[in-house]
Amino acid sequence: MNTELLQKLPKPDGLDRTQLLNLLLSEEYGFLPPAPVSVTAGEEEEDRAFCAGKSVLKKLRLNCDTGNGTFSFPVTLMYPVHAGQPGKAEEKEGKPVPCFIYISFTDRIPDLSFPAEEILDNGFAVLHFCYQDVASDDGDFANGLAGVIYPDGNREKTQCGKIGLWAWAASRVMDYAVTVPQIDHERVGIVGHSRLGKTALLAGALDERIFCTFANDSGCSGAALARGTKGETVGEIYGKFPFWFCENYGAWAEKEEAMPFDQHFLLAAIAPRRVYAAGASEDIWADPQSEYLSCIAADGYHRAAGQPGFLHPDRDPVPGDCFAQGSIGYHLRAGTHYLSRQDWGYFMEYMRK
Numbered sequence: 166m167n168t169e170l171l172q173k174l175p176k177p178d179g180l181d182r183t184q185l186l187n188l189l190l191s192e193e194y195g196f197l198p199p200a201p202v203s204v205t206a207g208e209e210e211e212d213r214a215f216c217a218g219k220s221v222l223k224k225l226r227l228n229c230d231t232g233n234g235t236f237s238f239p240v241t242l243m244y245p246v247h248a249g250q251p252g253k254a255e256e257k258e259g260k261p262v263p264c265f266i267y268i269s270f271t272d273r274i275p276d277l278s279f280p281a282e283e284i285l286d287n288g289f290a291v292l293h294f295c296y297q298d299v300a301s302d303d304g305d306f307a308n309g310l311a312g313v314i315y316p317d318g319n320r321e322k323t324q325c326g327k328i329g330l331w332a333w334a335a336s337r338v339m340d341y342a343v344t345v346p347q348i349d350h351e352r353v354g355i356v357g358h359s360r361l362g363k364t365a366l367l368a369g370a371l372d373e374r375i376f377c378t379f380a381n382d383s384g385c386s387g388a389a390l391a392r393g394t395k396g397e398t399v400g401e402i403y404g405k406f407p408f409w410f411c412e413n414y415g416a417w418a419e420k421e422e423a424m425p426f427d428q429h430f431l432l433a434a435i436a437p438r439r440v441y442a443a444g445a446s447e448d449i450w451a452d453p454q455s456e457y458l459s460c461i462a463a464d465g466y467h468r469a470a471g472q473p474g475f476l477h478p479d480r481d482p483v484p485g486d487c488f489a490q491g492s493i494g495y496h497l498r499a500g501t502h503y504l505s506r507q508d509w510g511y512f513m514e515y516m517r518k
Contacts, residue, residue, distance in 0.1 A: 170393040177433045185434040195325030201229040204340040220285040236313045238298045244290035249347035263352035264290040268361040280505040292406025298405040299334040304408040322412040332368035358504035363387035370434040375440040384451030388442035396452030429462035437470040441494035446484040448502040
């Protein structure tokens with residue numbers, strides 16, 4: 166375990182959550198648009214026979230009045246048929262259920278990375294949306310939400326890129342989630358993989374209603390430390406995907422050692438709520454070791470917030486390790502860059518705890 170690197174990291178101690186977020190937003194992700202004036206949901210389709218009649222699926226469209234125009238995008242709600250239905254033989258069957266907001270790469274349900282029936286059978290609801298229904302994954306800022314927020318297609322240096330816009334949409338899904346009687350509003354988690362793991366972390370840090378943030382293989386500019394990485398660097402990610410971030414982030418390309426922050430600041434900003442970083446042993450580009458060190462570096466901030474922090478052995482992780490007893494969770498799965506059934510199984514178990 167690289168204790169020397171841990172000792173050299175900038176410390177979030179002494180900064181409150183607002184200060185942490187202002188630093189991350191001004192220098193990395195950019196400031197998000199303000200919350201909309203209103204969010205309404207229009208139901209377009211209902212399937213009460215989903216998963217052999219064990220679950221309900223509703224296709225919705227969320228309409229967001231930004232004050233500068235209306236933006237809408239599709240969202241799918243799924244929940245076990247017994248959720249929020251009091252009067253069943255077993256009292257627990259009628260209670261609202263915990264929910265995952267899942268930011269997906271596709272609108273397919275189920276999908277190889279989204280075992281919907283298994284998640285529903287385990288007693289969870291899901292709110293699912295495809296990120297490209299919010300804004301395209303490229304430098305075009307004239308389409309989707311970007312076209313509403315940036316009507317001329319241009320941004321200021323500290324205005325958010327696409328990760329910020331996708332995170333903004335995730336909070337709009339949360340706006341809807343707290344109106345759904347089948348959902349336990351105190352137990353909503355958010356899940357994202359890869360670039361959407363970065364998105365989930367940002368949404369989880371900014372939105373205090375989110376109980377737990379799950380970032381799978383989120384790597385550089387996600388859960389992984391920028392300093393000392395064996396994987397992707399700030400220069401590499403900004404050089405290829407500058408539209409994900411604010412323009413200021415480019416100033417730190419290949420200057421990670423000089424940054425006044427690192428990614429453990431993002432994990433710290435989620436305290437006193439819960440955050441879970443998942444890595445894969447062969448996913449060197451995302452550097453699971455750096456994700457693990459980031460969890461260790463954020464531990465003290467969580468403890469100072471009255472939480473258990475990151476409970477882990479004094480060694481490097483090996484495939485199959487799962488450290489999920491504290492307010493920071495981590496597991497290392499064998500294999501490559503992928504969101505698997507095994508990852509979902511760890512996430513569900515952590516939510517149960």
